[in-house]
Amino acid sequence: MQAQNFTVSGTVTDENGKPLLGATIAVKNASTGTTTDSDGKYAIKVASGNYEFVCTFVGMKTATKNVSVTGNTVVNFTLSDSAEALDAVLISAVRVNADSPITHSNLEKEEIAERNLGQDVPILMNFMPSVVTTSDAGAGVGYTGIRVRGSDATRVNVTINGIPYNDAESQGTFWVNMPDLASSTESIQLQRGVGTSTNGSGAFGASLSLLTDAVSEKANGEISNSFGSFNTRKHTVKFSTGKLDGNFELAGRLSKIKSDGYIDRASSDLSAYFLQGSYVDETTLIKALTFGGHEITYQAWNGIDRETLERDRTFNPSGQFTDENGNVRFYDNEVDNYRQDHYQFHWNQKLSENWTTNLGLNYTYGRGYFEQYKEDEPFDEYGFEEIVINGTTINETDLIRRRWLDNDFYVINANANYKKNNLDMDFGAFLGIYDGDHFGEVIWARFASDSEIRDRYYEGNGKKNDLSFFTKATIRVNDKISLFGDLQLRNVTYKTSGITSDLVPFNIDEDYTFFNPKAGINYRINPKNSLYFSYARANREPNRSDFENNNEVKPEQLDDFELGWRWNGENFTVNTNAYYMLYNDQLVLTGALDDTGTPLRTNSGKSYRLGLEIDASFKLSEQFTLRPNVAISTNKNVDFITSRDGSLVDLGNTDISFSPNFVAGNILSYAPSQKFQVSLLSKYVGEQYMGNIDSDVSKLDSYFINDLNLNYEIKMNSIFESIIFTGLINNIFGVEYVSNGYFFTFDDTWSNPGTVTTIEGAGFYPQATRNFLVGMTLKF
CATH class of the missing domain: 2.60.40.1120 (Carboxypeptidase-like, regulatory domain)
Structure with missing residues (x-):
């Protein structure tokens, strides 16, 4: 009935x-x-x-x-308007409301906790619309990456409490530097496309805003332990004093994560901390927090070729060398070793019924290196002089090198919010100052020539200043129509000095000024139906690697058009949007990597992304909920010209690299009671090219994977408030799939003298087959 x-x-x-x-x-x-x-x-x-x-x-x-x-x-x-609400002001400059004409999705603390067993933030976001994730080690621990609408992590602008997290020079996001950040995250908002005003480098694929833990009313604690495949384990301890005397709170977390990885020797040894002190009253919220991590990760960024993929998909060539007896061995310390500490101060003040202000200060200190064993390295690449031993001239050697990055990042971020009647406005200014040293050391050499201990064989510096001002407003014209406007003026200066790791002088002095306007309209047809349209322009500077590979690289520009429809019904919700992203001089991934595993990019002239995204939530019954999403797109370089067999060839319109035309996800949940829930999580990613010339050599096959997630909570009346058991079986059908790789070409002039033949090759990063994680959380 x-x-x-x-x-x-x-x-x-x-x-x-x-x-x-x-x-x-x-x-x-x-x-x-x-x-x-x-x-x-x-x-x-x-x-x-x-x-x-x-x-x-x-x-x-x-x-x-x-x-x-x-x-x-x-x-x-x-x-x-209690003090807790001031947390929203802390991120109001980078987030949007539910009825804003900006395409977005939210991931709340409760849903994060359901699968938080040690895998990194990108992996926890895998089932959001238009998202594709990958892991170097294959199992979601260690180096992980995310793409949104085909745009890689350098184009996804990440902020933590409104403070930029992307590395200023590379523009990348290295989640491995902050292990278990998910355990201290209150909520995540993913804006697809240009989105709203952000601090830091402009978004070209998406904006990702993280808000760390809110102030807790009551004292509480949490002990979490999880174990799983590949000797993966996570141990987390959290606490909060709750509000002391109604105004003060101290909260913290310690985390330890280890994993051997799915790929051979792709181990991770990760430590992290989070400490927050807060003062709150009716009009004031002050937070001082520090968080960070230390990662030691065995390198797995070299990938494997297709033949090895079919024969031994877990093989890792990193660290491989041949000893003096001709035996193949692997260097045991071919690792990335990096520490990163963040210090943030936030002061949110409600000045009146209408005015609220926020001041944010940040200092980030990062330092570390990656270590490599190299065979038969020429002396001149390290500044060594030739030596003669027993009448033999020596000009090459086996050695172990470390390439260092030591950087400081300072931020001043201030904004104000004004609300009155149907007007909601934000004003803000942002200043970021980055200073990064790059240098290399040879810590051992079979023949060290005339080098001294701690000699630096290369040394350089990069300085980047980022200043921006913005104002944005939402105006409710009447019950049905609201207007959105957003103006940002951004100035970027970037200067380098010294030499690169290739011993090439590297002197860049660039100054960019960008104007980024955005506008939108939301039309509320009725309480269940609304339509929106938005336009946004983004301009963006090249990163360090772009300059290293081409001093003539240009900044890129994007015009983003979004048209959406939202339905909020009694038993289901639907969000639908069509987008057209028109690029000029887009820096697309060539598919190739440099010698540190960094993807290389090039200006592609005109290009575009045209797509349709749909995500929904259906309550099928009191126990069953279905949450599907699908993204259908076409992503093209226009009149793409490439070099082939010694001459330039116009290939016409080609697919943009790493941009599948079809991505779909689904979460089917069954909750027979409030204590127990089981979910089937599914993800399909269509085939994609790793280069821009539509070569079959560069093609990644489509894949369809399914995970099973279980949660069971036992309420207690003793020492513990509750005990939560969590299980996660990843890739339950054992699919052998590849989510990432690289593609390269080179000109062969040796095989047939007098002719040039273009040779193509590819590398692949295989992901884990069936694996599991189980955990228990004690709350008190």
Whole structure:
């Protein structure tokens, strides 16, 4: 028999009794939800039963109510501007609201915790729309990467509490430097496309905003341990004092993660910490926090060729050498060893009913090296002089080298928020100062020539200053129409000195000024239906590797058009958007790598991405929930010219590298009770090219993988509040797949003298077959 539905309705107001337009009311652990009208009223239909209703409004404290529904029921909410809500101001410059005309998805703390067993942040985001993830070690621990709409990590702008995390020079994001950050993350927002104003380098594929743990009202603690395949284990201890005297809180975390990796010797030894002190009252939130990590990761960035992939897919060529007796061996310390510490200070102040301000300060200190055993290295590549031993001239040697990066990053970030009636405005300024030293040392050599201990065979410096100003506003014209505008002016200076690791002088002195406007409109057809359209322009400077490979490299420009439709029904929600991203001088991945595993890029002239994204949530019954997403796209370089067999060839329109035309995901959850949940997580990624010339040699095959996630909670009345058991079986069908790789070409002039033949090759990063992780969390 069909269960009878009843209406739960009510009004959402602030503490002064003013109705709130656009507040969200949702049923926890269900897809049911709606938003309020101009009178603050809402209505939602549910079957009889016990529910937890959650009411949220940006800039205000979330309210929850447990309701037993046996008939039509009235549930009113009054939201407060308590100090906890000031956390929203901390990230208001880089985040958007639910009804903003910006394409976005959110990942909340509860969902992160369901799969947080040691794998890194990108892997936890794998099932979000248009996302493709990869792992060097093959199992999600160590070096991991993320692509959004085909754009790699250098084009995904990442902020933590509004502070840029991308490396200033490489523009990459190295999650391995902050192990287990997910355990201290309150929420994640992924904006696809250009998104809203961000601090740091401009977004060309997506913006990713992380908010660390909010202030806890009550004292609590947590001990988590997990174990799994490839000798993977994670140990985490967390605590919070809760509010002491109603105003002060101290919270912290220590983490240790180790894994042998799926790939041979691709081990990870990761340590991390997080410490936060907070002061809160009705109008003030002050946070001082420090977090960071130390990673020692055996290198696995060389990949393997196709023949090795078919014969021995876990083989790792890193560290391989031949000893004096002709035996093949592997150097045991071919590792990446890096420490990174972050120090942040945030002062959020509510000045009046309308004005709130935020001041953020940051210092990041990073230092470390990667170590390599190299055979038969020429003396002149290290500045060594030839030597003569027993009448024999020696000009090459086996050696062990370390390439160092030692950097400092300072940030001043200030913004203000003004809210009155139907106007919501943000103003902000950002200054980032980066100073990075690059140098190399030979720590052992079979023949050391005239070198001294700690001699630097190369040394260089990079300095980058990033200054930006922005203002953005949302104006509610009436009950149906809201307008969004965002203007950013950004100036970047980048200077280098010294020499590169190839002993080539490297002197760059560039100054860029970019104007990045954005605008959008949201049309609310009714409480369930809304349409939006937005336009955004982004300009972006080249990174260090781009300059090293081509001093004439150009900045790139993107015009992003987004058209979307949102449906928020009683038992299902649907978000649909079409996008057109038009690039000029886009820096696309060539598919090749340099000798540190860094992908190489080149300006491609005109190019575009045209796509359709759909994500939805369906409540199939009281126990079953379905959350599918799909992205269909075409990604093209226009009139792409390449060198082939010694001459230039116009290939016409070609596929942009690492840009599959079809990506889909799904989460099917079964929750027979509030204590137990099991989910099947599925991901399909279509075939893609690793280069831009549509070569079959560069093709990655499509793959379809499925994970199984289980969570069971036991409520306790003794020392522990609860015990949570978590299980995760990754790739349950044991699919042998590859999610990443590289492609290269070179001109062969030796085989047939007088002719030039272009040779193509590829490398692959295989991912783990079936593997598992299990964990237990004690909460008290």
